[in-house]
Amino acid sequence: MDFELSQRCHDLQQSLRSFVSETVLPQILKYEQKSVLPRKIFRNMGTLGFLRAHVPIEFGGLGMGTIAYCLFSEEVSRAGAGMTHNGHFQTIKMMTGYGSPAQRDKYLRRLLDGEYLAATAITEPDVGSSFASMKTTVKRRGKAFILNGIKTLINDAAEADIVNVFARGPDGGEISVFLIEKGTPGFKITKKQDPIGMRSSPIYEFELRNCTVGGDQLIGESGMGLKAFFSAFNFSRLGNASASLGIAQAALDRTLTYLKGRQVGNHKASEFQGLRWQMAELDTQLAAARLLRDNAALLEEAGRDISLESARTKLLCVEVATRVVGCCIQSTGRFGCLRDNLFDLYYRDAKVLGTAGGSLEVMKNNIARRLFEGVGT
Template identity: 30%
Template sequence: MIRGDYYDAEHEAYRQAWRGFAERAVQPRQADWESAGIVDRDIWRLAGKQNLLCPWADPEFGGLGRTDLRYEQIAIEELARVAESGFAVPLHSGIVAPYLAAFGSAAQKQRYLTGAVDGERVLALAITEPGTGSDVAGIRTRAVADGEDWVLNGAKTFISNGINADTVVVAARTGEGHQLGLFLVHSGAPGFARGRKLDKLGLRTQDTAELFFDDVRVPRADVLGDPEQGFGMLMGQFALERLIVAMCAVAGAEAALQETVRYTRERSAFGRSVSRFQDTRFRLAAMRAEITGVQAFVDRCVLAYNDDRLTADEAAQAKLVATEVQGRVVDDCLQMFGGYGFMWEYPICRMFADARVQRIYGGTSEIMKEIIGRSMDL
C-alpha cells in the first residue's frame, strides 16, 4: 500500500521497537490471556520500561515528548499485526492519558501521568452507564460537594481496563443540564467496587467490567479541571477518541487482508492455489482498494490532528467509514477461510469477533451519521 513519506526514519525505528515487543512479549501470551479474560499486569510495566506508552508525554513525566499522533498509530498497527486488541494500549495511551495532559494540574500530572507512562498506573475512562450509552447528557452518576471533597454515587458499565485500572476518570453529574465533572477514582478507594468481568463476543483478552460508586469521597485534588465543565471537556476529547478507533479499524482491516492473502496463496482447491481463482482475486483486489482509500483519509485526519485542524465531523467520518470497512473486510476474509475461519485458533476468527464492537463504542455508527448530518446543516 502506497503511503509515500508518511512515516520517517524515527517513526520506523519506533515501529521496530513495537514490533519486537509485540512478537516477543505479547503474541506468545495471547492464549493464556484469553483463558483468563485479562492481560497480566506486568505487560504494562514491560511496555513502560521500553518507552512504549504515552510517547507524546513530556520528558518531565517520563515520556519521549513525541506529540506526533503517528507514534500512537504505529503501536496500533503493530498490535493489529499480531491480532491482539485486548492489550488496551490505544485506550490507556491514546484516549485516557490525554485527559490528564489536557486538564490535569501540574501536581496531578506528576502524580498520575508519570505512572501511566511507566506502566505502573493503568488507566480507564468511565462514561457509559447501564441506561446511558452515546447520550453523555443523560449521565446519572452524581457527584455532590461536601466540604473539601466530592461524594460520588452511581454505576458504570462496559468499562475497558475496568479490572486492571489503578485510576479511573469518572464522568459524573454535578448540576443540572450539561453540568458534569471528571473525577479521578483510584483502586482501593472506600465505596469503589468492581462488578463482574463481562463475558464478551470479542476482545477476549481485555478486562471489561461494571464499576460501582457508593459514597466514594473524591478530594478536590483529584478533580480534573472545573467540576462543572466536564461536558465540554468530554466533547473536546471525543474527536481524538474517534480517530483512535478509526486508526484501530483500518489497521485491523489491513491485518485481516494480509492474513487472508497468505492463506489463499497456501490453500489449494481443485489442484491450484485459491488465490488463483478469479473470484478470490477480484474480492481481494476490491478489499485492497477500499482499505487504501480509507487509510489515506485516516492518515490525513491524523496529520490534521497534529496541526490542531481536525474537526468533530471529520473524526466522525473517519470512525464511520473505517469501522464499516473493517466489518465488511473481516467478514469477507473469514469466508475465504471456509470452515477454518470459524475456528478460534485461526487469527481471522478473533479478528472477526473483535471488529464487531468498533461500530458501537466511542459512539455508534448511527451517532456518527447524526454528527456528520448536523455539520451539513441537514
C-alpha cells in the first residue's frame, strides 16, 4: 500500500491550505459566533474545484479519489469542522452511486460547482442513533410521493437548494430517500438551533406537511434507504475523521509556534521537557490516526466494504483530536484561553464530531459487532 500523496493530491493540499489561510481564517469568527453559513466561501470552494476533486471523471469530477475528499475535510477544518458540509458530500455520494441519469443532469454539476448546496436529513426529535425507528412517512399517490414528519439538527437545511430526506415507505416499512428542492410546498423551516460547535454550518428543524414530490425525486429504488445511508455515511465518517485531524493539527501547530516564542522567566516554554514530551506524544498519536484514515480512504477508493474501517477511523481520530486540543489549551496558558486563538472553537467542534454523523458509542458498537462475529461461545 502506498500512503505517499500523489503530486496532484499534494498540489490540492497546498491550494486548500493557502485558501483557508488567506480567505477563510481571517473571517471565520464572524460566521462562527452568529452561526451563519459563509455561502460566498462555499461558492468559491466550488469554483476552485475543491468540491469535485474526489468525484470520478465520468461524473464531472477530477478523479482524484477518496483521499482528495479527506484532504479537503482536513484542510478546511483548520477553520473549524463547520466548513466540511458533510450533507453536501453525502448527497454527491448518493447521487453518483444511486442517482438516475436525469437527477445527475439536473443537480450534479451544480453541486460540484458549489452553485447548489445540499443537506442530508435523517434525525428526528425522537430518533437519532436509532435510525431504524424513523417516523417520517412517505405515501404514494399516482406517480407522486407525499412526505410527512419532522427533521431536526439538520446542517444547512435552510440554505440548501436540495435536501435529501430519509423517510419510511412507500412500500411497507423500508426506508427510502427523496430529493426535496428548496421552496417545495409543504417543506417549512420551523426553528434555527444553537449548537456548541460546527457553527459555520447552521442547524435547523423543519417540518414536512403533505410535502409532495414527483417520482423522479426518489434516489435509487424505494426501500433502499439503508443501503444509501451506509454508502454515504461510511464515506462521510472519513470526512468526520479528517476534520478531527485538521482541527488537531491546527491546534498543535499553533501550540508549537507559541511555545517556541514564549519566554517564561529564564526559559523558552519550548525548553520545558514536560511540554516537549507531551508535544511528541500528541504528534505521534496524530500520525497514527492519520495512517488509519489513509488506509480506510484507499480501501474505500478500491470499492471495498469499509464499515469496520470507517468506524475505527472516526473513533480514533475524534478521540485523538479531543485529547490533542485539550492538551494544547493546557500547555499554552493564557494563549489557549483566548477565543481569538481558536482553541475553544476546535475543542467544541471536536466534541460535536463525537456525536454528529454517528456517535462514538455507535462507532464502538459497530466495531464490537464485527469483533464478536464468528467467535464461538
